[in-house]
Amino acid sequence: MEKKIISKLPYKGCTDWYPEDIYIRNYIFDIWSRVAKKFGYEEYDTPLIEDANLYKAKSGDELGGNQLYSFVDKGEREIALRPEMTPSLARIVANRKNELNFPLRWFNIGRYYRYEKPQKGRKREFFQLNIDILGISEIYAEVEIIQYVLEVMKEFKAPANTYELRINSRYLIEYLFDNILEIEGDIRPKLARALDNFTKIPTNDFKEYLKELSLTDDQIVKVLDYLEWDIQSLEKIESKSKGAKELIELFKNLETLSISNVKFAPYIVRGLAYYTGIVIELFDIGEGKNPRALFGGGRYDDLLEIFGENKLPAFGLGWGDITTLDYLKSYNLLPEFKNDIQIFLPLMEENLRTDVNKLAIFLRENGIKTLEQLIPQKLSNQIKYADKKNIPWVAIIGDEEKEKGLIQLKDMNNRESFLIKKEDIIQKIL
DSSP states (O other): OOOOOOOSSOSTTOOOOOHHHHHHHHHHHHHHHHHHHHTTOEEOOOOSEEETHHHHHHSOHIIIIITOOEEEOTTSOEEEEOSOSHHHHHHHHHHTTTTSOSSEEEEEEEEEEOOSOOBTTBOSEEEEEEEEEESOOSTHHHHHHHHHHHHHHHHTTOOGGGEEEEEEEHHHHHHIIIIIIOOOTTHHHHHHHHHHTGGGSOHHHHHHHHHHTTOOHHHHHHHHHHTTOOGGGGGGGTTTOHHHHHHHHHHHHHHHTTOOSEEEOTTOOOSOTTOOSEEEEEEEOSSSSSOSEEEEEEEOTTGGGGGTOOOOOEEEEEEEHHHHHHHHHHTTOSOOOOOOOOEEEOOOSGGGHHHHHHHHHHHHHTTOOEEEOOSOOOHHHHHHHHHHTTOSEEEEOOHHHHHHTOEEEEETTTOOEEEEOHHHHHHHHO
């Protein structure tokens, strides 16, 4: 029987992370985490697998159905790999609601899986930051998360003219459907999806699609008029629409704080079923290389109801690693890869192994990241190795150095070498 050759590639839509990839990933994660802690947010986590019903109940048909990686375990339970965090967050909050001190400011950076077609900006496996504030019904929760977003972009050194946070309200969408268009039934979610894709579809194609939804000519005119609204347009319906009132209040707060790079965008809907109020998406508006949202989020005040709990006001976002990486690459904002090794210790002869090892132990005990050669080789080859890994220092112990009780320390930047006591290496390197 012919032996089957197993593919060297990862599962479709997943990624192998080499050290240089992990370096960049950690750079992104560190900024997400550091800024979150600066704002007083605490880190949490949940299992990677959950009861599939958790997502089917509130994530919507697409994410809770077609895109769900699910299976039946040995106990006949339907289990799903985590496609998003918000339902899991709601579950753990509901589980200890009476013990927690609100408001909660929590964040998580985790791994997720969705069964969808891999494409630019989307994979089946991805990492995502989730940052949420629970227990604040006022608009100040939205203001704080928006401030967090802009602080992260500042840490990324993102040019101000390359990104824009677009904001809308699901309540405003409901006002459009109920009071302006007066539509019911299946047409509502279909029109919501059309609005969410408005910027991706040519105007004529968009109009044709509205006709396919059986909208009248008058309704189509009203939809197109709605899509031209700016924040001032909302003032005429402020007393009638909760969404208009919230948006006006939000933008007044943002203006008071001199917050820029924000815009009212009436076409922002967000696909997940549980959003209830303000929704946001961050867009790349620079050179057109990433014509899609970097992330999205919104308010989800009703989610705890699936656990038999009362409503709990909540606002948060999910910020994916793939779109972020694409954006940072587009504007050359990624740091150059470098390892953290501070010093390399060659091994030239077997009889020097103990001396080299003791030096490695001494350096590590003093906080120096030390790479030790384990197999004796020609010194020139070992120097080339250290050079390729961009290690800044090399500490050489040969027979002469051992006899004198000294170390030959080599600066790999200027190629200078000098004899030094091992105790003095610490001060020299640090």
